[in-house]
Amino acid sequence: MKSQIEPRFRVLVFVFSFLSLIMIGRICMLMLDDAAIQMKAETEEDYEYMTVEVSSERGNIYDRQGYLLAGNTVTYSIALNLQASNGHAQFIADNISDIFGLDHETVKKVADYPFVPGLNVEYTLTKDATKDQLTAFQERKANLPREYLNKNDRPENLDAVVAYPNIHRYYPNDDLAFNIIGFFPYKNPTSGAAYGIEQYYDDILAAQTISHRFSLDPNVPDRIPNLPNGASVVLTIDRKIQELCENSIKQTLANTEAKSVTVVVENPKTGEILAMATSPSIDLNEYWESGEVFTRDNKFNPAVMQPYEPGSVFKVLTMAIAIDSGVVKPSTIFNDTGVYTVMGTDIMNWNRGAWGPQSMVGCMQHSLNTCMAYITDLVGAEKFYEYLDKFRIGKPTNIELAGEDYYPVIKPGSSLWTQISLSTNSFGQGLMATPIQMISAISAIANNGVIMQPHIVREIRYNGQVEKITPSEISRPITAETARTVTDMLATSIEIEVLDDSFEYLLDQIRIAGKTGTGEIAIEGLGYVSTTANASFVGWGPADDPQFIAYVWVQEPKKGSIWGSEVSAPLFAEIVQEIYPYLRLPDDKTRQCLYTGVCPTEEPEDDYDDYGYGYYYW
């Protein structure tokens, strides 16, 4: 037995050992062979890993109450799997073109595009299919008639049609606050967000997308990273106030045929922008219209993007500078002869008239250019421009909106500056500012001499954390006493300056301080022309404790009056009448009754203030 079994066993061991050696040798050869290594890598790539696109969503934008202004919605890309669609073109086209609103012939043509592995696998028909369309398609797919047979005598189906979800930007309020929000072009996301909050905060609003290599080898445990959504931004604007402003300015735009109408409403105590409206407007869900509606002369958000010569509203700052520097008092008399000559150049009033002896309140009432030129001479150029720096004229406000523009003030020392510049600057010519710069500067007068940082963002929410934006002081150009004095002067002067019925009605309810402005427009080769103008108005109230300040700019009205007192002031009155109750502010009479218990019953007839000018008060 021994002699029979052991040799055979030894032979078997030898044979298996030899085979094992050959196998080991072959394995070694394969492991060291370049082609084999490459093949292994390719095989691993193809069969051992799957690349998964992981995305988060773009952050939302809300108004101050939490109403959604910009969010995300789901649409579907509808594609044809060419391997499955080839040969079924007619059936596919018959069954999907009506549901998705596609051209029947195009679908038919696409469905027969030849399938080429790795090259021509799928063809996207649309990227904008809605959830309702997809549901309709799924219902049809589930209830297809069985009588249509393919070449293999099997019932036709729609398995070639595949749907992939996409997230895209949606603006539920269409054109409301379009100029503040800006837009994210969902049809062409690579071009990036444009304008407003969308562009300014693009880096924190933006969704994140990463490609993750997911191992299919069960021995390689893996996990898909969790990406937080983009931050959400809560604005300071109130959509009710915004809507009221937008309704009013749309009407004004239609009535005046102006290039644009812009309104900014701010809380001077905090710097919060409550509304920033502009017209013409666009529906943000059709953002591609912006290229046709907005031009170089009529920008997307003129309130921050379009500096202009403000005209007489600037006199508010000039008067504040003169009072604060102590060169004049409200009762100081200026004798207006209708002309004030500087370096041989005559400065004249808006109506070329002469108003005789006028107090400083009279100068504001009649909006006298001559008076302003006179008082800036008293202030002196150096001090005047120092004050303008403190008022931050010619500097960006740094409000959280993309594309803020500013125009530096030309000062002494510049080759472009002459003594006449000081005079023209005093009444808002020869310098440019945006409405947001103007309202920010003038808010110092409405807020006891303090300019608060204008801001339009109330909160930023990210990953469960809330960052609240706290009001901050940025400048204190004048004293609180000067601010109160100028407010009183302007509350008095405005009663005479604006004679519009709606404005007078407003003044019956609330004591408002304000100033009109009609800025002439310089045209190359012609100089300043009187046929067109920028009509502005700035006002704040109630004068004893201002809760809001509003700035109105009607750009080049073509129909009717061009004067600020006749175009912008009535618009201001209309807006304030609308928003005042919404700010929970009773009229002055009711406020007096509520807080003192003493209710005035009739208007005193001969009541005069310290400057000799009567006004209605309690």
Add this chain to the structure above:
Amino acid sequence: MKANNPSAYRMAPWRKQMKRIITILLVTFGTACVMLVYLSISERMTDINMKIQALQEERAEYSRNIADLTTDEGILTAYKTMQERAARAGFTEIDFEDNDQYAYVIVDGYTGAGINTEPQIQEPSSLTEIVSLIKPEYTESLQEWLYKRISTGIESYEVTN
């Protein structure tokens, strides 16, 4: 000669064969057991991986639905929509020029529903930590495990003392 060749018992050949067969079977059985354990672990990990992928897709779908529903809510509460709905429901705007339609009263301590109320926003907060269904035993190497044990041991020691 016989006396010089003492006879000795030796294992019967069939016993030797049996011993070899049993040894081979034991080795085969042991290998099979190891492979079974390996297969079992592989199966569980594959299952977990598949669950992760399915949950990931489910989570992405929920996330999309939440975004969609938030926007739907935004559409339903859009200013113009609410105005129209209020009008259909018979509400009219207060005419603030008509004092008979409204009255202001001071209520101590009432801050009102004015513009300074806190925004009412309900947003799903993202998970701040990565959550994995895979136990660390499946992901950490021997060195990591040792390091963790040593660190934990040191920390426990420090806490105890």
